[in-house]
Amino acid sequence: MPLTVRCKLLLLFILLHAASAQSQQQAEPPECxxxxxxxxxxxxxxxxxxxxxxxxxxxxxxxxxxxxxxxxxxxxxxxxxxxxxxxxxxxxxxxxxxxxxxxxxxxxxxxxxxxxxDGDTLFVTRLDSTIESIDDSAKAIIAVPDPLALVTLFAKQFYASQPSAIPRYLEFSNHDAVLHALLEGQVDSGVILAPIYNGYSRVIKGKLRILQRVKTNTxxxxxxxxxxxxxxxxxxxxxxxxxxxxxxxxxxxxxxxxxxxxxxxxxxxxxxxxxxxxxxxx
Known part of the structure; x- marks a missing residue:
């Protein structure tokens, strides 16, 4: 049975997590x-x-x-x-x-x-999408995480400052869900934190591309x-x-x-x- 995108993301994270844990020296626990x-x-x-x-x-x-x-x-x-x-x-x-x-x-x-x-905010689209710029993405459905997430609030403020923007937002529970929606083709555009995007670079390669990176204090x-x-x-x-x-x-x-x-x-x-x-x- 083929793995779903969500399973692949979790498996990759577990492998990376295990590798980093093995690379650290085991310290003697303190006497308490x-x-x-x-x-x-x-x-x-x-x-x-x-x-x-x-x-x-x-x-x-x-x-x-x-x-x-x-x-x-x-x-x-x-x-x-x-x-x-x-x-x-x-x-x-x-x-x-x-x-x-x-x-x-x-x-x-x-x-x-x-x-x-590295807490930058990334505006992302699918590699095969016709979206070529932030202006284009402002006319598409935009995937964002939780409505009170800093990235979501920033994205809405950012698009509100674009004169030609007609944003439609699809809110997901978290950043992983946004990434999953992009990879599964549920949406063409999304906003996500750089650490999540970078961490899953092996899964993302050849499927997504960054439209714009914005320096943010996240x-x-x-x-x-x-x-x-x-x-x-x-x-x-x-x-x-x-x-x-x-x-x-x-x-x-x-x-x-x-x-x-x-x-x-x-x-x-x-x-x-x-x-x-x-x-x-x-």
């Missing part, structure tokens, strides 16, 4: 007098299967380098994830910039780290809930900061974040925070 148990919320920007693999890799690294026992939770979509964060389901959350800003401003979360990775942020033990948050950051760069499709590097950078975050994403506010009544 006390284990810190925390829950990390992972925004559902990829499929549940890939998020599970990503979460397992982080948990294994923390087991090897710290006394932290990290459990993971996510949600069906961005709106339900934000609701879960508001009611206190997560001690720490990995979120995009606009959601980080919203939860910091309105629900007492604190920024503890920012990610560093790296993730780690935020901690109000009243979390500062030492626990510091322990998580210290351990994650030692994570190898470039050993995973969904990972790059965590960096410290200053109060000035947080202030700039709020300024830069104020418009998108207003959209989230409209959903939650602020």
């Amino acid at each position: 007098m006390q284990v810190i148990r925390l829950t990390l919320g992972a925004i559902p920007w990829t499929s549940a299967s890939l998020t599970h693999l990503w979460s397992k890799k982080i948990s294994r690294h923390l087991d090897d380098t710290s006394c932290i026992e990290l459990s993971f939770k996510s949600a069906r979509n961005f709106e339900q994830f934000i609701e879960a964060a508001i009611v206190g389901d997560f001690d720490i959350a990995h979120v995009p910039a606009h959601i980080a800003s919203y939860l910091i401003l309105h629900h007492g979360f604190t920024a503890i780290a920012q990610g560093e990775w 790296q993730g942020y780690l935020i901690a809930r109000e009243n979390i033990d500062p030492l626990s948050a510091t322990a998580v950051i210290d351990s994650l900061s030692s994570f190898d760069i470039g050993t995973d499709l969904l990972w790059a590097k965590w960096l410290p974040i200053s109060s000035n950078q947080v202030a700039q975050l709020h300024v830069h994403y104020a418009e998108y925070v207003k959209i989230i506010n409209s959903k939650f009544g602020h």
Whole structure:
């Protein structure tokens, strides 16, 4: 039985994940007098299967380098994830910039780290498509991820600035679903993050092409809930900061974040925070 595109994507990710895990040296786990148990919320920007693999890799690294026992939770979509964060389901959350800003401003979360990775936004089409430019794609059906995803909000803002744009959007649950829809020919145009596109280059080769690459600040942020033990948050950051760069499709590097950078975050994403506010009544 031939593999579906979705199965091929998952199989490729598993193979790459296994290869990178084998390439890392096995460290002796630390001796712990006390284990810190925390829950990390992972925004559902990829499929549940890939998020599970990503979460397992982080948990294994923390087991090897710290006394932290990290459990993971996510949600069906961005709106339900934000609701879960508001009611206190997560001690720490990995979120995009606009959601980080919203939860910091309105629900007492604190920024503890920012990610560093290739977070460009790609406007993509099928190789055999008649679409040759952004103007052409603005007249087609455009596949985007979750309606509250940063890429989706950016894409809608981008196309709204095009004088001749008559956009029609088809919203999918996550970036993997957008890629799947493009490869299966359900749509001719889509917007996706560069790490996903690059990570599946073997599957994409000869099937998709990039119309335009836009530099965007789509790296993730780690935020901690109000009243979390500062030492626990510091322990998580210290351990994650030692994570190898470039050993995973969904990972790059965590960096410290200053109060000035947080202030700039709020300024830069104020418009998108207003959209989230409209959903939650602020």
